[in-house]
Amino acid sequence: MTRPPRKPRKPVASGAISDRVLEPAAEAELELTWKDPPGFWGWLVTTDHKRIARRYLVTAFLFFGLAGLGAVAMRLQLSKPENTLLSAARYNEIFTMHGTTMMFLFAVPIMEAVAVFLVPLMIGARALAFPRLNAFSYFVYLAGALTLWIGFILNIGPDVGWFAYTPLSGPEYSPGHRSDIWAQMITFTEIAALAVAVNLTTTIFKMRSPGMTLSRVPLFVWAMLITSIMTILALPAVMLASSLLMSDRLLATQFYNPAEGGDHILYQHLFWFFGHPEVYIIFLPGLAFVSSITATFSRRPVMGHIPMVLSQIAIGFLAFGLWVHHMFATGLPHLGDSFYTAASMAIALPSGVQIFCWIATLWAGKPVWKTPLLWVVGFIVTFVIGGLTGVMVASVPLDLQLHDTYFVVAHFHYVLIGGAVFPLFGAFQYWFPKFTGRLLSETAGKWQFWLFFIGFQLTFFPMHILGLLGMPRRVYTYPSGLGWEPYNQIATLGGVMLFTSVLIFVINVLVSLRRGALAGDNPWDGPTLEWATTSPPPPYNFMLTPVVDSREPLWEHREELPVMEGLSTAKREVLTSSPSEAEPISRQASPEPSIWPFLSAIATTIVLLGTIFSEWALVWGALPLGVVLTGWFWPKRPRAGGEAQ
Amino acid sequence: MKTRIVGDVSALPDHEFGLKSIVWWGLLGFMAIESMGFVLAIGAYLYIRGINDSWPFPPDQSPALLPGIVTTILLLASEVLNRWTARRAKAYDERGVKLGVTGMIAAGVIIIIARFFELPNLHTRWDVNAYGSVTWLLMFLHTLHIITDWADTGVMGGWLFTHKMEPTQFSEVYDNCGYWTFVVVSWLPIWALVYLAPRFM
Numbered sequence: 001m002t003r004p005p006r007k008p009r010k011p012v013a014s015g016a017i018s019d020r021v022l023e024p025a026a027e028a029e030l031e032l033t034w035k036d037p038p039g040f041w042g043w044l045v046t047t048d049h050k051r052i053a054r055r056y057l058v059t060a061f062l063f064f065g066l067a068g069l070g071a072v073a074m075r076l077q078l079s080k081p082e083n084t085l086l087s088a089a090r091y092n093e094i095f096t097m098h099g100t101t102m103m104f105l106f107a108v109p110i111m112e113a114v115a116v117f118l119v120p121l122m123i124g125a126r127a128l129a130f131p132r133l134n135a136f137s138y139f140v141y142l143a144g145a146l147t148l149w150i151g152f153i154l155n156i157g158p159d160v161g162w163f164a165y166t167p168l169s170g171p172e173y174s175p176g177h178r179s180d181i182w183a184q185m186i187t188f189t190e191i192a193a194l195a196v197a198v199n200l201t202t203t204i205f206k207m208r209s210p211g212m213t214l215s216r217v218p219l220f221v222w223a224m225l226i227t228s229i230m231t232i233l234a235l236p237a238v239m240l241a242s243s244l245l246m247s248d249r250l251l252a253t254q255f256y257n258p259a260e261g262g263d264h265i266l267y268q269h270l271f272w273f274f275g276h277p278e279v280y281i282i283f284l285p286g287l288a289f290v291s292s293i294t295a296t297f298s299r300r301p302v303m304g305h306i307p308m309v310l311s312q313i314a315i316g317f318l319a320f321g322l323w324v325h326h327m328f329a330t331g332l333p334h335l336g337d338s339f340y341t342a343a344s345m346a347i348a349l350p351s352g353v354q355i356f357c358w359i360a361t362l363w364a365g366k367p368v369w370k371t372p373l374l375w376v377v378g379f380i381v382t383f384v385i386g387g388l389t390g391v392m393v394a395s396v397p398l399d400l401q402l403h404d405t406y407f408v409v410a411h412f413h414y415v416l417i418g419g420a421v422f423p424l425f426g427a428f429q430y431w432f433p434k435f436t437g438r439l440l441s442e443t444a445g446k447w448q449f450w451l452f453f454i455g456f457q458l459t460f461f462p463m464h465i466l467g468l469l470g471m472p473r474r475v476y477t478y479p480s481g482l483g484w485e486p487y488n489q490i491a492t493l494g495g496v497m498l499f500t501s502v503l504i505f506v507i508n509v510l511v512s513l514r515r516g517a518l519a520g521d522n523p524w525d526g527p528t529l530e531w532a533t534t535s536p537p538p539p540y541n542f543m544l545t546p547v548v549d550s551r552e553p554l555w556e557h558r559e560e561l562p563v564m565e566g567l568s569t570a571k572r573e574v575l576t577s578s579p580s581e582a583e584p585i586s587r588q589a590s591p592e593p594s595i596w597p598f599l600s601a602i603a604t605t606i607v608l609l610g611t612i613f614s615e616w617a618l619v620w621g622a623l624p625l626g627v628v629l630t631g632w633f634w635p636k637r638p639r640a641g642g643e644a645q
Numbered sequence: 646m647k648t649r650i651v652g653d654v655s656a657l658p659d660h661e662f663g664l665k666s667i668v669w670w671g672l673l674g675f676m677a678i679e680s681m682g683f684v685l686a687i688g689a690y691l692y693i694r695g696i697n698d699s700w701p702f703p704p705d706q707s708p709a710l711l712p713g714i715v716t717t718i719l720l721l722a723s724e725v726l727n728r729w730t731a732r733r734a735k736a737y738d739e740r741g742v743k744l745g746v747t748g749m750i751a752a753g754v755i756i757i758i759a760r761f762f763e764l765p766n767l768h769t770r771w772d773v774n775a776y777g778s779v780t781w782l783l784m785f786l787h788t789l790h791i792i793t794d795w796a797d798t799g800v801m802g803g804w805l806f807t808h809k810m811e812p813t814q815f816s817e818v819y820d821n822c823g824y825w826t827f828v829v830v831s832w833l834p835i836w837a838l839v840y841l842a843p844r845f846m
Contacts, residue, residue, distance in 0.1 A: 129667045198674030206667045210652070232674060236681040240689070244782070253771050253778035255689070261697045261775035266689060273685070521646060532646055547651055560647040566655030575654055576667055584654050586661045589813075630800055638809045 022543050022569065030569040034126075034539035036593055045593040047131030048539050049116050052138050054435060056113030059138075060106050063145055067101035068502060070094045075459070075495035078488050081480035091476035092159040097152055099162025100182065103278065104189045105145045107420060108231075111285035112196045114427060115224040117435065119200055121530035121537060122221050124209030124546035126567070126574050127590045129202035130195075132597045132632065137195035139601030144188020147609065151181040158182035161474065163275065164245070166256040166267045171249045180249060180612040183242040187608055190235045197231035200224055207574060208582040209529070210564060211548040218528050218551065219295075219302060222309050223288035226316045227281050233320070234277035241270035250615055265330055272323035280319040282416060284312060286423035287354060290376050293426050294358050296526045297373040298365025301552055304357040311350035318347040328396050329403045337396045344394035348387055355380060370524070371445035375426025378453045379418060386414025389464065404474075407467025413460045425452070425505065432512070433519030437535045440516060444508040448501050455497025462487035462494075527552035532561055545575050548582075596632035603628045660813045662735055669820050676827045679790065683831050686786055690779045690838055700843055702774045707843035709766035716759045717836050723752040724829045731822035734815040742810075742818050746802040749825065753795030760788050767839070776843075783835045790828045797821065 022030065036042040036051070046052065073094055077086045086094065120128055128134050151157045158178045160169040169179040204225045208217070217225075244255040245267065254260035256267050295302045302308060324332060324340040358380065367373060389411040393399045402408060425448070432440045466487045471478065478484055522531035529546055530537075531554055544563035550556040564584070567573045572590040577583055603625040610617025663669050694700050701707060730745025764784065769777035801821060805814065 130671055133671075194678055198671055198678070201674055202667055202670040206670050210654075232677050233681055236678055237685055240682060240685050244689070247771075247778075247782075251772060253781075254773070254775045255693075255778050255782075257775070260773070261693060261702060262778070263693065263696055263775075266692055269692070270685065270689070544648055544650065545654065554646075560649045562651045563648040564652040564654050565650050566653040566657075568655075573659075574667075575657075576661070576665070579664075584657055585665050586658045587654060588660065588667055626796060633800070635804050635808045637811050637814075640807055640809050 022565075026569045027543065030540055030543065031538065033569060033572055036539065042593070044598050045135075045595050047127070047135050047591055047593050047597075049120055049128045049131065049134055050435075050537060050539075052134050053113045053117030056109055056116065056138055056141070057435075059142060059145065060110035060113060063101050063105040063149075064110070065502070065506075066149065067098045067106060068499065070098040070101070072495055072499055074098065075492040077476060078478075079492040080489070081482075081485060082477050084477075086476060088476045089159065092474075093152065093157050095474055096158045096161055096164075096182070097148070100148065100158065100185065101145075102416075103162055103282075104185065105141075105148070107282040107416070108193050108278070109141055109189070110424065111227070111282060111420070112193060112200070114289070114424075114431070115200055115227075115285065116196060118431065118530055119203060119221055119224055120207070121434075121533065121541055122218055122528050123204065123207060123212060124529045124542060124548065125203060125207040126541050127572070128199050129207060129574075130199045132591050132594055133195050134199055135594075136597035136600055137192040137199075139598050140188055140195070140604055141192035143601060143605040143608075144185045144192065147181060147188060147605075148185040151178070156181060158185075163271050164242075165271075166245065166248075166264045169245060170256055171252075174249075177612055180246060183246045183249075184608050184612055186238055186242040188605075190239045191604070193231055194235055197228040197235075200228040201232065204228075205579040206576050208577050209546045209548050210575075210577065210582060210584050212577075212582045214580050214582075216548055216551050219291035219305065219308055219312075220288040220528070223284045223291070223312055226312050227284045227288075230277050230281050230284070230316050230319065234274045234281065236274075237270050238274035238278075241267055241274070244270070246611065250611070265327070268327050268330065269323070272326045273320075275326060276323040277319040279412075279415065280315055283419040284315065286379070286420040287312065289423040289427035289430070290358060290379055292526070292528065293372045293376050293423075293430050294361050295552075296430070296524050297368045297370055297376075298361045299368065300361065300365040301527070302357060303360040303364060304353075305551065307353055308357050311353045314350040315347060318343060318350070322347065325394055325399070328399045341394050341396055345391055348391055351387055355384065370429075371440075371442055371449060372426040372430040372524075374446065374449045375422050375429065378449065379422035379426070382414055382418030382422060382453075382456065386411060386416075386418045390415060402467055404472055405467035406463040406471045406473060409473055410460045410463035410467060413463075417456060417460075422452075425449070428505075428509075430524065431530075432509075432516075433523050433535050434530055435536060436513060436516075437519055438512050438516030439519050439523060440512045441508050444504055444511075448504045448508065451497050451501035451504065455494045455501055458494025459491045459498060460494070462490045466491075522554065525554075527555040529553060594632070596628060599628045600625070600632055660816045662816050662819050663823070666816055666820065668816070669823065672820055672824055676824070679827075680831070682786060683835070686779075686782055687834060687838060690783060690842070693775045693779050694842065694846060697775070700846060701769060701776045701780075705773070705776060706768040708763075708768055708780070708840055710840055712759070712763040712766045713836055713840045716756060716763055717832065719752070719756050719759055720829045720832055723749065723756060724826060726752060727822050727825045727829075731819050734818040734822065737812065737815050739810050742815065743802075743805050746798060746805060746818060749822075750795070750799050750802050753791065753798060756791060757788075757795060760784075760791060780839055783839055787828075787832055787835050790831070794821075794824055794828050798825070 036046045036048060073086060077083050077091060116134060156177050158164065158181055160174060160179055160182065164179060164182050167173055204221055247253040248256050254262045256262045256264055291302050321343040322340060324336060325344045328337060393402055393408065393411060429440050429445050466484055469483060471484050519535045521534055532546060533542055544565050545567060546553065547562040547564055567575060567587060572592060573587045574590045576585050576588050578585055607617055607621030607625055610621050726745060726748050730742060730749060733741030733745050767780055769780055771778050771781035798821060801817065
C-alpha cells in the first residue's frame with residue numbers, strides 16, 4: 001500500500017460568522033450515529049460515557065447504603081456496654097465489609113463516575129478516549145462488588161479488616177475462602193479503577209477542545225487528571241500485595257512467611273504505598289467538586305488558579321511519601337520515622353493553600369447560599385478539623401499513644417467524609433440537573449445538609465475523646481465503668497441522624513426524578529462547558545466542537561459560543577488535540593456500541609473467581625478471555641480481496 | 646446556546662502515529678501501570694534480600710547464567726526486527742509490515758521456548774522459601790508480558806493477511822511495536838536481579 005496523501009495538520013479557519021448549527025438532516029444523522037440500540041440490549045452494549053457513569057453512580061451509591069447500614073449496626077452494638085446485638089465474629093465481618101465497601105466499592109468508583117460523566121463534557125469532547133474500556137470497567141467493578149457481598153450473604157465474607165494484614169489474613173490464621181474473596185475483590189475493583197484512570201488521562205491530554213491549553217483547563221479537570229495519574233501509580237501496589245497474599249494462600253509461596261525468609265511488614269509497605277495515596281485519590285476529586293461549586297456560587301473565578309493547580313500537583317507528589325506514617329507502631333528506624341513525620345506535616349501546606357483560596361473566593365465574591373455551597377462550607381469546617389488531627393498523629397510519640405484507638409477512627413472519618421462525602425453531596429445537588437434534566441429540591445437538600453452536618457459532628461467528634469480515653473478500634477463490645485458510655489451513646493445518636501439525612505437524599509432524588517423542576521441547560525449560570533449543552537446532554541454531547549479562549553468560557557461568551565464544524569455526522573468520530581496547547585491534530589474513529597466489553601468482563605470474572613479455588617484457572621481461563629478479546633478487536637474493514645462484512 | 650462557527654476540522658487526517666495517537670496514550674497508561682508493577686516487584690525482591698543474610702537461601706544455588714543470557718540476546722535481537730517493523734509501518738510499507746510482524750511472531754515463539762529453558766535452571770522453586778518466591782514472581786510477571794504481547798501480535802498479524810490494510814492498521818502495528826520495546830527493556834533490570842543479585846549482592 002502506498003502512503004496516503006497527508007491532509008493539512010491545522011483546521012481551516014472560517015471567515016464567516018454564522019448562527020447556524022447543523023442542517024436538520026445532518027442533526028438527525030448525528031443523533032442516529034451516536035444513538036444506542038433500544039431496551040436491555042442497549043443497556044448491555046452502550047459505550048456512552050454518561051449512561052455508564054450514571055449506572056456507576058447508582059451502583060456505588062447502593063453500596064454506600066449497604067456499608068452505611070453496617071455502620072448503623074456497629075453503632076447500635078456499641079451504644080451500650082456488653083451489648084449482645086452482634087457477636088464478635090459478625091462484628092468483625094461487618095467492620096471489614098464496611099471499610100472495604102466504603103473504600104473500594106464506593107469512594108473510588110463514585111469519584112471516577114462523576115469524572116467519567118463530566119470530564120468529556122467539560123473539555124468539549126464527544127466521548128471518552130476508550131468508550132469500550134469504560135463499559136468493561138463498569139461490569140468488572142460490578143462483578144467485584146457482587147463477589148464481596150454475595151460472599152458475605154453466604155457467610156464466607158472477609159473478616160480481617162479492610163486492609164487484611166498478614167498474618168491474620170494468611171493461610172495459617174484465615175483458613176477457608178474469606179480472605180481470598182477480599183483479595184480477588186481487590187483485583188476486580190482495581191482493574192476497573194485503572195481502566196477508568198487510563199481512559200481519563202488519555203481523554204484529558206488528547207481530546208480537549210481547540211484552545212483549551214493547559215493554563216485554561218478547569219480546576220475540576222486538573223484534579224481528575226492528577227487523581228488518575230495517582231491511581232495509575234498507586235493501585236498496582238495493592239494489586240501486588242493482594243496477589244502475593246493469594247499466592248501465599250493458594251500456591252504456598254513464602255512472601256509473608258518469616259519462617260522462610262518472608263516478612264509481614266512487606267505486606268504493610270505494599271498496602272500503604274497504595275493506601276495513603278488512596279486517601280488523596282478519594283480527596284482530590286472532592287477538591288474538584290468544591291472548586292466548581294465555589295466558583296459558580298461565588299459568581300467569580302476561584303482565587304489563585306495557578307497556586308491551586310500547583311497545590312494539587314504537590315499533593316500528588318507528597319502523597320507518595322507518607323505511607324510509613326501508617327506503620328509507626330511497627331518499630332521502624334527512627335530516622336525513617338522523622339522523614340515521614342516531616343512529609344506528613346508538609347502535605348498540610350498545599351491543602352491549606354487551597355482552603356485559603358476557596359475562602360478568599362467566597363470573601364471576594366457574591367456568595368449565593370444554595371445547597372451546594374452549604375456543603376462546601378461543611379467541607380471546609382470538617383476537613384480542617386480532620387487535617388489538624390492528621391498533623392497531630394503525624395507526630396510519632398502521639399501516634400504511638402493513639403494508634404489503633406478511636407481517635408484514629410475519628411481522624412480518618414473527618415478527612416474522608418469531610419474531604420470527599422461532603423463535596424460529593426454538594427456535587428450531586430449541583431450536577432443533578434445535568435445528569436437528569438431536573439433540579440433536586442432545595443428544601444430537602446438543606447434538611448439533608450443540616451442533619452448530615454450535625455449528625456456527623458455528633459457521631460465522630462466524641463470518638464476523639466473515646467480514643468484519648470483509650471477505647472481501641474475494632475472491639476465488638478466493652479465493659480461498663482470505663483466512662484465510655486456517654487460518648488458512644490452520642491455517637492450512636494449522630495449515626496441515626498446521618499442515616500436519616502441519607503434517607504432524605506434518596507427520597508429527594510426519587511421524587512425529583514419525576515417531579516423536580518426542569519433545569520434547562522445552565523440553571524446555576526455555571527462557567528464551564530458542560531453547561532453549554534442540554535440537560536441531560538445528547539449522546540454526542542455537542543453538535544459542534546466548542547472553541548475555548550478563557551478558563552470560564554460560558555462567562556466569557558454569554559451570547560454565543562465559538563465552535564468548529566467538520567466532525568463527521570455519519571460515523572462516530574472524535575477530535576484529538578495536542579497535550580499542551582490543545583491544537584487540533586486529527587479526527588479519530590470512536591467505537592460503536594458492543595457486547596464484547598460485557599462478555600470480556602464475564603470471562604475476566606471466570607478467571608478471577610476460578611483462581612480462588614485453583615491456580616490452573618489462570619491457564620484454562622485464559623482461553624475464553626482470549627476468545628472474547630479477539631472478538632472485541634475483530635476488524636470491521638473489508639476482507640483481503642473481498643467485500644466489507 | 647447559540648454558536649458561532651470559527652473553523653472547520655474536516656480536513657484533518659483520520660489517524661496519527663505515536664504520541665499523536667490516542668491509542669498510543671492508552672498504551673502508555675498501561676505501560677505505566679505495568680512498570681509500577683515491575684518496580685514494586687523489584688522493590689519486594691530487594692526488601693526480602695535486605696532482611697535475609699544469605700542469597701540464595703542454602704541449599705539453593707544461583708540461577709544458571711547461560712539460559713538467561715540466551716533469552717536476553719534473543720530479546721535484544723528481536724528488538725532490532727521490531728524497530729525495523731515500526732519504521733516500515735510509519736512508511737506505510739504493507740509488504741514490509743507483513744514481513745516484520747510475521748518475523749516478530751516467529752521471534753516470540755523462539756523467546757517463549759527459551760524462557761521455558763530458563764525456568765528449571767533457576768535452581769529454586771516458588772514454594773521453598775521467600776528467595777524462590779520472589780525470583781519466580783519476577784519471572785512470572787515478565788513471562789506473562791511476553792506471552793500476552795505475542796498472542797496480541799499473533800492475532801493482529803492474522804488480520805493483516807485476512808483483511809484489507811487501511812492506514813489505521815499501520816498506526817496499530819506501530820503501537821504494538823512500541824509495546825514490545827517495553828517488554829524488552831523491562832527485562833533488563835529483571836535479568837540483572839534474577840541472575841546477578843544472587844552472585845554479587
